[in-house]
Amino acid sequence: MERVWQAPSDPHTFLMSNNWGDTEANLMPVKHLPMATASPQVKPKKRLPDWFRTRLPNGEQQAIFNTTKAAVKDNKLHTVCEEARCPNIHDCWASGDATFMVAGQECTRGCKFCAVGTVSRPPPLDADEPQHLADAVASMNLRHAVITVVNRDDLLDSGADHYKKCIAAVAERSPELTLELLCSDLAGDLEALAHLLEDSPLSVFAHNVECVPRLDRTVRDVRASFTQSLSILREAKRLRPDIITKSSLMVGVGERDEEIDEALVLLREAGVDLVTIGQYLAPSSKHLPVDRFPDPKMYDEWAETAIRLGFSGVASGPLVRSSYKAGLLVRKTQDPNNTETMLGAFVRVARTQIPPPAPLKAEVT
Numbered sequence: 001m002e003r004v005w006q007a008p009s010d011p012h013t014f015l016m017s018n019n020w021g022d023t024e025a026n027l028m029p030v031k032h033l034p035m036a037t038a039s040p041q042v043k044p045k046k047r048l049p050d051w052f053r054t055r056l057p058n059g060e061q062q063a064i065f066n067t068t069k070a071a072v073k074d075n076k077l078h079t080v081c082e083e084a085r086c087p088n089i090h091d092c093w094a095s096g097d098a099t100f101m102v103a104g105q106e107c108t109r110g111c112k113f114c115a116v117g118t119v120s121r122p123p124p125l126d127a128d129e130p131q132h133l134a135d136a137v138a139s140m141n142l143r144h145a146v147i148t149v150v151n152r153d154d155l156l157d158s159g160a161d162h163y164k165k166c167i168a169a170v171a172e173r174s175p176e177l178t179l180e181l182l183c184s185d186l187a188g189d190l191e192a193l194a195h196l197l198e199d200s201p202l203s204v205f206a207h208n209v210e211c212v213p214r215l216d217r218t219v220r221d222v223r224a225s226f227t228q229s230l231s232i233l234r235e236a237k238r239l240r241p242d243i244i245t246k247s248s249l250m251v252g253v254g255e256r257d258e259e260i261d262e263a264l265v266l267l268r269e270a271g272v273d274l275v276t277i278g279q280y281l282a283p284s285s286k287h288l289p290v291d292r293f294p295d296p297k298m299y300d301e302w303a304e305t306a307i308r309l310g311f312s313g314v315a316s317g318p319l320v321r322s323s324y325k326a327g328l329l330v331r332k333t334q335d336p337n338n339t340e341t342m343l344g345a346f347v348r349v350a351r352t353q354i355p356p357p358a359p360l361k362a363e364v365t
Contacts, residue, residue: 098145099146099147099323099326100137100146102133102147102166104122104123104125104150105117105150106150107151108120108122108150108152111210112218112287113210113219113280113283113288114283115283121154122152125159125162129162129166130162130165130168133166133170135173137170137173137174137177142174142177142327143331144178144180144203144330145174145180146181146182146206146323146326147163148181149182150184151184151221152184153187153223157186157189157195158184158187158189160186160192160193160195161195164196164200167181167202178327178330179201179203180204180246181205182207182323183205183206185229187223188231188232190232193239197239197240200240200243202240202243204245204274204326205236205243205244205245206246206248206322206326207229207236207247208229208248209229209233209247209249209263210249210250211226211255212226212262213225213226213227213266215254218253233245233247233267234270234271244274244330244333245271245272245274246273246274246275246276247267247272247274247275247276248276249263249275250277251278251292252279252281253280253290257294260302261305264305264306264309264311267311268306268309268310274311274333275306275311276314276316276320276321276322277315277317277320278316278320279293279318299345300316300346302316304348307349307350310350311350313347314347314349315328315329315342315347316346316347317344317345317346319345320344320345324342325342328342332349333349336349
């Protein structure tokens with residue numbers, strides 16, 4: 001038997017005593033009990049394949065990267081590149097591209113794949129944000145700017161009017177830019193979508209379905225669905241057939257190969273012009289774990305499938321993200337002689353280029 005210290009029964013004595021374990025009276029016999037030694041089984045984290053390698057900028061590219069970062073900081077802006085921990089941030093920013101996130105740093109939804117923070121009641125919208133955004137974009141010598149948003153289910157119009165003001169401010173200050181909006185589903189509000197797109201100078205309206213329909217509940221917030229996303233994309237094309245529509249799919253979240261093909265069919269039927277397909281990477285151990293890493297050749301097959309289905313352009317590869325060098329895909333789609341490349345991606349464009357926009361399936365004769 002071994003003797004250890006026992007606290008006095010009187011709390012006052014316990015608190016006032018300075019005899020922490022050096023008094024024989026406070027010792028009593030105890031018996032050591034066997035402790036459980038088995039640790040819970042932790043599923044090993046999948047290692048990144050060899051093809052996941054990105055380059056850090058140097059020389060002139062490093063200077064451009066630093067300028068882009070400074071412009072974002074000076075104008076008190078947020079970028080999805082930083083918030084979503086994109087692996088391509090150095091490549092994009094060194095090329096003078098950046099995707100700006102408006103309407104706050106936190107989202108009202110809690111999708112299981114996303115690194116952006118979640119809060120039920122975000123701070124009020126910043127009325128000065130449109131001007132700050134326009135100033136930043138004008139200082140960065142960009143050719144194509146992407147504006148992305150967080151979900152704002154706390155607002156009656158889901159933030160549509162604020163997004164419209166941000167787009168207008170950038171377009172007025174930098175009319176030479178092609179502008180892309182990566183929009184939320186606006187809670188399925190088609191009236192808010194109509195207001196957003198009315199007289200909009202946008203070149204591209206993008207909204208991501210994220211995953212195949214079967215995995216909605218596994219991957220996305222309960223308020224989001226493939227069906228609701230399709231309705232937004234379909235209505236956007238109906239309202240503004242002159243604007244390019246775009247969506248994106250992640251792989252590695254539990255889907256089967258044939259489900260990617262089926263999702264591409266649904267997107268094309270909704271009139272979507274451009275699509276991107278990329279590998280999901282878990283932002284942390286608390287997020288949805290990666291299910292698989294498809295071989296790079298699968299991305300080429302998906303790209304070919306997309307073109308056969310009638311998409312005007314596709315970027316497909318492990319490192320592809322919806323906004324990764326988004327302007328490159330638009331430029332290659334519009335100009336078949338464009339020779340730009342996208343690191344780690346199969347980029348395919350159709351022979352018939354935009355404009356005119358690819359027709360809806362219902363309009364095909």
